[in-house]
Amino acid sequence: MDFSDSPDVAEFRAGLRAWLGEHLATYADGVGYDSAEGVAATHRWHRALAAAGYVTVSLDPEYGGRGLSDLYEAVVNEELAAAGAPPPPPIGHIAHAVADFASADLKARVLPGLLGCTESWCQGFSEPGAGSDLAALSTTATATDDGFVVNGQKIWTSWAMWADRCLLLCRTEPDQARHRGLSMLVVDMDTPGITRREITLANGSREFAEVFFDDVPVPAANLVGERGQGWRIAQHMLTYERGPADMGWTGRLGNVLAAAQEGVRSGRLPADDVLRRRLAAVAVDAQVLSWHVARSLVDRSSADPGSSGSIDKLLTTRVEQELYAVVGDLNGAAQVVGEQRPFNEYLWARAQSIYGGTQQIQRQIVAQRLLGLPRG
Amino acid sequence: MQIGLDPEQRALGKASGALAADLASGWDRGRGPSDVASAAPSDADWARIVEAGWPALRLREENGGLGAAAVDVAVLVEQLGRHSVAAPVIGTLVAAEQLQALGAPAETLEAIAAGELRVAPLLDAGLLGFAPSAEGALAWDSAGATLAYAPDGSAHALGEPLPTADVTRSVRRPGARVTDRDTALRPPAGDDRDRLHAFVLTLLVADLLGTMSAALDAAVEHATTRTQFGRPIGSFQAVQQIAAEDLVSVEATRSALYFSAWAVDALPPAEALRAARTAKAFASRSGVAVCQDAVQLFGGIGMTWESPAHVWLRRAQTDRTSFGDEHAHQAVLADLDLAPGA
Numbered sequence: 001m002d003f004s005d006s007p008d009v010a011e012f013r014a015g016l017r018a019w020l021g022e023h024l025a026t027y028a029d030g031v032g033y034d035s036a037e038g039v040a041a042t043h044r045w046h047r048a049l050a051a052a053g054y055v056t057v058s059l060d061p062e063y064g065g066r067g068l069s070d071l072y073e074a075v076v077n078e079e080l081a082a083a084g085a086p087p088p089p090p091i092g093h094i095a096h097a098v099a100d101f102a103s104a105d106l107k108a109r110v111l112p113g114l115l116g117c118t119e120s121w122c123q124g125f126s127e128p129g130a131g132s133d134l135a136a137l138s139t140t141a142t143a144t145d146d147g148f149v150v151n152g153q154k155i156w157t158s159w160a161m162w163a164d165r166c167l168l169l170c171r172t173e174p175d176q177a178r179h180r181g182l183s184m185l186v187v188d189m190d191t192p193g194i195t196r197r198e199i200t201l202a203n204g205s206r207e208f209a210e211v212f213f214d215d216v217p218v219p220a221a222n223l224v225g226e227r228g229q230g231w232r233i234a235q236h237m238l239t240y241e242r243g244p245a246d247m248g249w250t251g252r253l254g255n256v257l258a259a260a261q262e263g264v265r266s267g268r269l270p271a272d273d274v275l276r277r278r279l280a281a282v283a284v285d286a287q288v289l290s291w292h293v294a295r296s297l298v299d300r301s302s303a304d305p306g307s308s309g310s311i312d313k314l315l316t317t318r319v320e321q322e323l324y325a326v327v328g329d330l331n332g333a334a335q336v337v338g339e340q341r342p343f344n345e346y347l348w349a350r351a352q353s354i355y356g357g358t359q360q361i362q363r364q365i366v367a368q369r370l371l372g373l374p375r376g
Numbered sequence: 377m378q379i380g381l382d383p384e385q386r387a388l389g390k391a392s393g394a395l396a397a398d399l400a401s402g403w404d405r406g407r408g409p410s411d412v413a414s415a416a417p418s419d420a421d422w423a424r425i426v427e428a429g430w431p432a433l434r435l436r437e438e439n440g441g442l443g444a445a446a447v448d449v450a451v452l453v454e455q456l457g458r459h460s461v462a463a464p465v466i467g468t469l470v471a472a473e474q475l476q477a478l479g480a481p482a483e484t485l486e487a488i489a490a491g492e493l494r495v496a497p498l499l500d501a502g503l504l505g506f507a508p509s510a511e512g513a514l515a516w517d518s519a520g521a522t523l524a525y526a527p528d529g530s531a532h533a534l535g536e537p538l539p540t541a542d543v544t545r546s547v548r549r550p551g552a553r554v555t556d557r558d559t560a561l562r563p564p565a566g567d568d569r570d571r572l573h574a575f576v577l578t579l580l581v582a583d584l585l586g587t588m589s590a591a592l593d594a595a596v597e598h599a600t601t602r603t604q605f606g607r608p609i610g611s612f613q614a615v616q617q618i619a620a621e622d623l624v625s626v627e628a629t630r631s632a633l634y635f636s637a638w639a640v641d642a643l644p645p646a647e648a649l650r651a652a653r654t655a656k657a658f659a660s661r662s663g664v665a666v667c668q669d670a671v672q673l674f675g676g677i678g679m680t681w682e683s684p685a686h687v688w689l690r691r692a693q694t695d696r697t698s699f700g701d702e703h704a705h706q707a708v709l710a711d712l713d714l715a716p717g718a
């Protein structure tokens with residue numbers, strides 16, 4: 001048992017810290033999703049991080065990664081959070097799906113832009129009629145002589161407004177039952193027939209959209225893996241999205257917690273005994289979460305995080321939502337009257353139990369796949 | 377970085393689990409509260425415990441012990457909890473570690489390691505920590521123990537078991553002095569005290585983990601076999617959602633145990649104690665919650681004396697209270713983190 005950094009991890013960490021010390025100030029300003037300038041600043045930051053070799057470090061070197069274990073992804077997340085830097089690009093799950101399933105040709109074509117952050121991507125899974133029941137999706141890709149023609153609608157697509165490419169889960173085999181009829185396509189977002197409409201999030205953030213596909217041609221070479229393999233690829237991807245490295249949240253929660261503790265110490269956030277105890281309780285949970293994430297990253301024997309990623313996501317959700325609730329209560333009336341950034345962060349925490357599969361769906365995965373309880 | 381058990385620790389877990397299961401099978405919960413078997417092991421069982429090296433596990437070699445790491449001891453204690461072993465192994469380990477930290481002479485510790493001297497730790501009346509003296513103290517997990525030492529080295533005989541929630545472990549009052557068994561002790565250095573405290577809290581986390589995982593596994597097993605409305609109750613979402621959250625709690629507690637056990641030997645004492653308080657607070661909350669859920673998932677049978685569900689809940693509540701529950705530790709952590717100038 002050893003929770004301390006191995007020499008390799010320590011060296012990697014030190015290198016990243018030094019890089020951040022030198023470059024963070026140049027890039028970190030104005031990063032966000034609420035304006036065109038914010039988005040541009042975000043992309044500059046991501047490109048700088050990628051150029052320095054700190055994006056998707058767990059991918060094979062032949063695809064532009066460093067072939068490191070998932071633990072290093074967590075180190076990147078941790079160090080960026082500790083330095084007060086904006087998050088890394090949230091592309092690990094997409095990169096793994098493409099790297100693990102796409103043809104050599106497709107990989108060569110799209111991975112450099114994805115990993116270099118010169119092209120941005122979105123994930124087109126959810127539809128108005130297919131959320132938790134993803135396999136019910138009805139966007140079709142009909143085979144033609146040289147590829148597919150896509151028709152349908154996606155919704156809740158993060159970053160779609162400015163994405164260059166979309167990883168699209170769609171139905172190619174209409175005669176096959178649900179899961180078996182799905183395929184994964186890489187769709188260029190500037191193809192004629194695609195319409196995007198922005199959806200503003202409850203916290204005012206503008207990173208969301210719905211996307212309409214109207215006779216959109218997609219070349220056959222943009223099929224990821226085989227026809228009918230879409231469900232498997234989507235599952236593989238979701239385990240990464242739910243897994244600890246890609247959520248990368250614990251460091252950021254640590255910052256929120258530390259700020260709240262500092263606020264109480266300094267008297268800026270008046271806290272009675274009840275609030276102090278609640279803050280201490282959620283500090284306990286946050287600490288346990290970070291130990292748990294370390295353990296699941298190191299324990300992970302195969303490349304695929306598997307269903308245990310759902311445990312990690314459920315635990316993260318517990319901690320994140322309770323933490324923001326306590327911070328909100330520490331803010332007292334200021335939470336509802338005055339500058340609304342803290343309230344918007346609290347609101348954002350409510351999304352943690354919805355995206356990437358809702359809390360209820362994660363529990364169902366844990367109950368059926370990990371505990372072996374029978375399907376209903 | 378290597379998180380998780382190594383092959384030797386896994387083998388230790390397996391061997392301890394086998395003996396723990398066997399010891400537990402000989403213990404009779406009885407037909408009702410008044411006829412439950414004593415929590416004290418038979419002489420034959422105690423001999424097996426001694427032969428397995430459990431009382432000697434953590435004592436240093438110069439004191440007749442095996443010098444095991446805290447992680448190894450945690451591996452054993454998880455199995456004691458898992459099988460609700462009714463024998464005062466944890467009490468013995470805690471008392472031995474305390475006496476070692478207080479500089480007890482090697483011959484005393486050797487006698488404990490050899491199973492000849494059967495001791496129990498003295499806790500204050502609130503079960504919050506070691507008692508400053510025998511006055512008003514409680515000898516904790518003391519079934520079958522013959523002596524308890526106060527920090528001044530005075531030896532005390534032990535009275536009859538008090539009524540307790542836990543049916544697998546006993547608490548007794550220290551009684552008459554046994555002056556010819558007095559031993560020389562010295563006050564511990566602050567560092568030793570913190571490390572001792574961290575070690576003890578870690579053992580309780582391990583017992584909670586074993587207890588809660590046994591309760592969850594049994595509840596899941598029950599949910600797959602019991603049918604209502606023509607199907608297994610485990611196929612109902614409401615049941616699945618409860619069980620899934622419980623598994624999250626169990627796995628998180630395991631992570632907390634691993635860190636806390638590693639920290640006892642690897643980190644500076646103050647940091648190890650902080651980690652152990654954190655782990656104990658978390659495990660106290662989640663251990664009791666999971667055992668309560670198990671009672672719920674068993675339905676009516678879970679409320680009967682015959683069912684093991686209450687045995688787990690009793691044990692979890694006792695572990696939770698012993699050496700401070702979540703409120704006690706969170707209050708200390710709040711002071712550490714939130715006091716002005718901290």
Ligand SMILES: Cc1cc2nc3c(=O)[nH]c(=O)nc-3n(C[C@H](O)[C@H](O)[C@H](O)COP(=O)(O)OP(=O)(O)OC[C@H]3O[C@@H](n4cnc5c(N)ncnc54)[C@H](O)[C@@H]3O)c2cc1C
Nearest residue numbers: 123124125126131132156157158351354355356357358360
């Ligand atoms: C911030 C954010 C970002 C997102 N980004 C993306 C993205 O980039 N790409 C993308 O494809 N999607 C994205 N999503 C969509 C997200 O994956 C879906 O919202 C989610 O899967 C839930 O689907 P739904 O919204 O249709 O809700 P529904 O499935 O309608 O669920 C509504 C409620 O019913 C419950 N429920 C549904 N079915 C069951 C069941 N079988 N058992 C028990 N309870 C059930 C749910 O738990 C939930 O509480 C994002 C969502 C959010 C909030």
